[in-house]
Amino acid sequence: xxxxxxxxxxxxxxxxxxxxxxxxxxxxxxxxxxxxxxxxxxxxxxxxxxxxxxxxxxxxxxxxxxxxxxxxxxxxxxxxxxxxxxxxxxxxxxxxxxxxxxxxxxxxxxxxxxxxxxxxxxxxxxxxxxxxxxxxxxxxxxxxxxxxxxxxxxxxxxxxxxxxxxxxxxxxxxxxxxxxxxxxxxxxxxxxxxxxxxxxxxxxxxxxxxxxxxxxxxxxxxxxxxxxxxxxxxxxxxxxxxxxxxxxxxxxxxxxxxxxxxxxxxxxxxxxxxxxxxxxxxxxxxxxxxxxxxxxxxxxxxxxxxxxxxxxxxxxxxxxxxxxxxxxxxxxxxxxxxxxxxxxxxxxxxxxxxxxxxxxxxxxxxxxxxxxxxxxxxxxxxxxxxxxxxxxxxxxxxxxxxxxxxxxxxxxxxxxxxxxxxxxxxxxxxxxxxxxxxxxxxxxxxxxxxxxxxxxxxxxxxxxxxxxxxxxxxxxx
Numbered sequence: 196x197x198x199x200x201x202x203x204x205x206x207x208x209x210x211x212x213x214x215x216x217x218x219x220x221x222x223x224x225x226x227x228x229x230x231x232x233x234x235x236x237x238x239x240x241x242x243x244x245x246x247x248x249x250x251x252x253x254x255x256x257x258x259x260x261x262x263x264x265x266x267x268x269x270x271x272x273x274x275x276x277x278x279x280x281x282x283x284x285x286x287x288x289x290x291x292x293x294x295x296x297x298x299x300x301x302x303x304x305x306x307x308x309x310x311x312x313x314x315x316x317x318x319x320x321x322x323x324x325x326x327x328x329x330x331x332x333x334x335x336x337x338x339x340x341x342x343x344x345x346x347x348x349x350x351x352x353x354x355x356x357x358x359x360x361x362x363x364x365x366x367x368x369x370x371x372x373x374x375x376x377x378x379x380x381x382x383x384x385x386x387x388x389x390x391x392x393x394x395x396x397x398x399x400x401x402x403x404x405x406x407x408x409x410x411x412x413x414x415x416x417x418x419x420x421x422x423x424x425x426x427x428x429x430x431x432x433x434x435x436x437x438x439x440x441x442x443x444x445x446x447x448x449x450x451x452x453x454x455x456x457x458x459x460x461x462x463x464x465x466x467x468x469x470x471x472x473x474x475x476x477x478x479x480x481x482x483x484x485x486x487x488x489x490x491x492x493x494x495x496x497x498x499x500x501x502x503x504x505x506x507x508x509x510x511x512x513x514x515x516x517x518x519x520x521x522x523x524x525x526x527x528x529x530x531x532x533x534x535x536x537x538x539x540x541x542x543x544x545x546x547x548x549x550x551x552x553x554x555x556x557x558x559x560x561x562x563x564x565x566x567x568x569x570x571x572x573x574x575x576x577x578x579x580x581x582x583x584x585x586x587x588x589x590x591x592x593x594x595x596x597x598x599x600x601x602x603x604x605x606x607x608x609x610x611x612x613x614x615x616x617x618x619x620x621x622x623x624x625x626x627x628x629x630x631x632x633x634x635x636x637x638x639x640x641x642x643x644x645x646x647x648x649x650x651x652x653x654x655x656x657x658x659x660x661x662x663x664x665x666x667x668x669x670x671x672x
Contacts, residue, residue: 196429198231198274199421201341202304202311204284206327210316211346213241215372216283218408219417221248221401223279226414231274235303236285237613237648239490239528243390245283247401252493256282258306259298259592260611260650266306268432269494269652275431279421282309288331288338292592301338308427310341310420312369317357318347325360332366341420342369344412349374369420370412389489389530434494434501437655478504478522478665483529485510487538488560490528495651498658499525504665511564515543522665523554523602526561528648531569532584532618538564539572548575554602554664557644559616562636565644566620578637578644579623590615593647595628599638602664603657610654612647620646 203216223230232245232253237260242253254273256266274280284300288311291299304311313331317324324345332340343366348354354371361368390397408414480499482491488511496506507518512534517524531538539545548555548565555565555577563569565577570584593612597604604610604627614632627636627645636645651657 196271196427198271198280198424198427199278199418200274200280200282200307200309200424201417201421202235202282202284202300202307202309203314204288204300204304204311205314205316206331207287211314211344211372212283213244214404215312215314215344215346215370215408215412216281217241217244217248217401218404219412219414220245220281221405222409222412222414223281223418224249225405225409228279229277231277231280233270233273233280233282234285235282235300236298237615237650238285239492240389241283243489244397244401247390247397248405251277254493255650256303256307257298257650257653258302259292260613260648261653263302263306265432265652266303267427267429270307271427271429271431272433273493279418282307288313289334296335298592301335304339305337307424309424310339312342312344312417312420313340313366314344314346316347317345317353317371318349318374321353321356322360324357325364328361328366329364332364340366341423342367342416344368344370344372346372347374348372367416369416370408372407372411375407432494432652434497434652434658437498437501437652437658478662479518479520480504480506480523480525480662480665481509481518481521482506483511483524483526483561483564484508485512486529487512487531487534488527488529488564490558490560490648492650492652495525495658498651499662502659502662504658504662511541511544512537513541515541517544517547517551521551521553523661524548524551524556525661526555526557526564528558529560531560531563535569535572538569538574545573545575549577551577552641553666554661555642555644556603556661557642558648559614559646562620562644562646563618565642569618577642578620580620580625580637582618582620585617585619587619588617589632589646591632593628593630593632595630595635595647597627597638598629598634599625599627600640601627601638601643602641603643603660604638610647610649612645612649614646615648616646 205212230249232249234242245253289296289301291297348371358368563582566582568581597608625637626634627638
């Protein structure tokens with residue numbers, strides 16, 4: 196398939212990848228192009244800004260979580276119908292898992308056979324920029340650095356000095372972004388504040404980034420570089436191929452009672468779900484959303500729908516009842532620690548979650564919400580344990596072995612996940628997983644809860660297991 200594509204990388208974190216990548220996506224869309232946004236690695240926050248820039252779901256490409264063999268199919272799936280794809284890298288260009296470049300930006304660029312645009316922070320240097328770029332351009336001959344965008348340039352004279360030095364190493368300068376203190380995105384303990392928590396401000400910020408990149412970069416040259424990418428072999432990933440024929444069915448009656456709302460490209464729509472059990476009507480899977488639970492991969496919803504479910508979003512901060520007909524709950528990542536008081540104050544919903552008798556899948560933020568307490572405030576009490584903020588950052592990929600049978604896991608099965616949090620849970624039961632960092636999580640026949648973030652495209656059958664075990668809980672009858 197022919198998909199013009201670029202990978203936006205940098206020598207290190209903090210160089211301006213997100214600024215340039217998000218601004219480039221928005222600037223190309225402003226030109227009338229259909230832009231496919233992607234992010235290397237497990238990060239949830241940057242794809243939220245990418246989605247604002249392109250009006251398409253931001254999608255992740257992660258060889259560790261998804262499997263290297265799925266990166267191209269998932270890319271082609273996300274880029275379907277688009278005229279150009281922009282892939283934002285992670286950390287430094289060659290930084291991967293451990294002391295390797297596996298799952299690095301360079302690894303993904305090689306898999307996609309995509310040219311790289313290197314974003315270099317030019318502050319406090321001039322000619323030395325050329326030495327940095329020369330090193331990155333020659334370090335791995337399999338990675339093609341097709342151009343440079345200079346970031347945080349102090350003046351036009353500063354830009355000319357950098358351009359002159361870079362001419363000697365033969366890497367074209369495709370943009371020079373002057374320092375602009377008005378271009379700012381607030382951060383907190385785990386990075387940028389998610390776009391979903393500051394919608395109006397985030398839209399305005401993305402608009403400023405589009406204008407900044409449009410006036411600072413040669414969009415025509417960037418498009419020519421993207422179009423120089425060769426044909427890409429492979430077929431688009433299809434969520435239906437993860438369906439019943441390839442899954443491992445589990446006990447439980449599928450079905451959903453009453454009336455639900457399914458979200459989709461056209462907005463929300465009513466859905467009829469017949470009562471009665473397996474084979475009659477589509478189960479309803481309720482997915483937590485709102486400001487406290489902003490982390491989720493687009494492929495998860497696509498997999499749930501392909502597995503036969505209707506998906507509806509609910510907001511634990513605002514909604515006092517679970518959606519009618521809910522047969523399963525998915526409570527993903529986010530920042531419940533920031534909204535602990537509001538979550539605790541919504542007693543009616545906490546009571547429903549506490550007595551919900553369908554399967555529940557919770558990751559990180561969802562785990563905290565299911566605990567007895569979070570920072571001393573009462574939560575749902577489905578996970579026996581207390582959670583609290585700490586000063587320690589826990590971050591990294593994990594290969595874990597399941598220790599308990601839950602809606603998603605069987606003892607002895609291996610999964611690959613990612614941890615990223617500044618909280619800790621004092622468990623009173625469990626654990627669910629063992630990995631190189633120790634043990635984690637809680638599991639029982641109705642609950643799968645841990646700090647691990649999984650990408651279901653990399654664990655075939657996960658969505659079908661959840662849908663197959665869904666039921667019409669008595670609390671909603």
